[in-house]
Amino acid sequence: MPSPRDASPEFQKLLDQTALDVENTMKRLLPETDLPEAPLYEAMRYGTLGGGKRLRPFMLIQCAKLFGVDEMRARRVGAALEFLHCYSLIHDDLPAMDNSDMRRGKASTHVEFDEATAILAGDALLTFAFEIVSQEETHADPRVRIELVQMLAQAAGGHGMVGGQMLDLIGEGEEFDFGTISRMQRMKTGRLISFACEAGAVLGKASEVHRRALRNYANDLGLAFQVTDDVLDVESDASVLGKPANQDEAAGKATFVSTMGKEQAKQRAEMLVDQAIRHLKVFDNRADNLIELANYVLARRA
């Protein structure tokens, strides 16, 4: 029996179609090459194409749509965001970091190529994300582009994603409380999810009220996303996840599940998703896809 949280067939179709569109944009932005440094580009393509639910670009495109933004532009920024997200996965999987051999059901980039190539591919993808956002095709107004660059750098850097990854490493073997785990996850995954939603608003020159609504939605959804991730890590298995299960516990990592137990974590995720959805009231019924996305995050199996 499907839960009321399960995604409708129409929504699943929209998700799949968006993932396909974003994948095509990414392929177009990152074509194959026969230059002598081709292995770098092969690794960049390997680590980014052919997989992933592209949830961050989906959020970005749906938020941008609320303000009538041309979808090609939103897709470009979505592709940039996905390149950046994938760089973080490539570096995260390195032996010196999480030492993970498997990602999205295939060998990690450093296993398929080698460590040096994986490090450089990650570096190049991060840089490429900024290049894409800075280009005129992204938006005619340079003020919009420079605001996006600044937001992306803040979300991805030491006060955002990379800082969260540092905390994640420090947390191995340490007892983090709920507050510290929340802060770590907010930095590690929440900031990029917030970027996705706010970037849609910036592309559409949205009002401060609408922008704040999306920021709050993203905050709650980002945290819910991470809580369910922690639950999936203990509940699922590698064949479904596309990466090893039980990685967190094996690494002695502090997670929401290790802090509050699985059942309470599930309840917390549900509460956060309901809260996220309430922020969307300001859009009347125009944000149905974002509501469905929030439910999808909760109901997903991988």
Added chain:
Amino acid sequence: MPSPRDASPEFQKLLDQTALDVENTMKRLLPETDLPEAPLYEAMRYGTLGGGKRLRPFMLIQCAKLFGVDEMRARRVGAALEFLHCYSLIHDDLPAMDNSDMRRGKASTHVEFDEATAILAGDALLTFAFEIVSQEETHADPRVRIELVQMLAQAAGGHGMVGGQMLDLIGEGEEFDFGTISRMQRMKTGRLISFACEAGAVLGKASEVHRRALRNYANDLGLAFQVTDDVLDVESDASVLGKPANQDEAAGKATFVSTMGKEQAKQRAEMLVDQAIRHLKVFDNRADNLIELANYVLARRA
């Protein structure tokens, strides 16, 4: 007996003072912190502060000065460029890359901290460089800032510095000809040097003629810089270089010296520096510091 290429005492003083100013700007931009993720910031500071001749920021500041740019602004972009340059050194030194334990006369970042922290510190520095350039304090005109972001991304990414590093790895044990080595070095170090000079012109909204003159100067100087680097690697020793000598040969790397021999490499560097200086004629005698810099690059011992 001093060679006519040796730097004048006044020029050396200017170099030292600029290095100090840039260091202070970097320290101000990257303050100490007592946040839980502090080790990340310690590693970022360790890998960037307290060393380095800061030649790239010097070029940037001197080029900007030709167009009357406020030095604080040029120093900010110079600091961003130096953060980015240092990220590349931190990642380059990693065991999976050049496996170098020593940098600027002290332990490499991954030796002083650990590999994971060094990878993350590099990632955060790269991201931070874009954040600094994107901020309003860098330039009031968003068109100037977005142009700098785009130029920096192109210079630092897969078609620039990172692509050059990939070629460098591929070149280990392979026989590169002069053309391929030139292309590799142009990407690996030349592009950032070109960025330094052109960014000065962009900050000052320089004419296309002036901009092209600086681009050509940077092209020749960048290549001369790398040729002398290759010569120093075989001629100098670790105590002077601040890093192990003879690294290139030990790694079986193709260099200008391995391709054309030491004496011809020296002649080539001299020719390139003379050529670089000729491009500055368009500035009459206002570019004396850039002329002295070109001679300094040739005469340096480390």
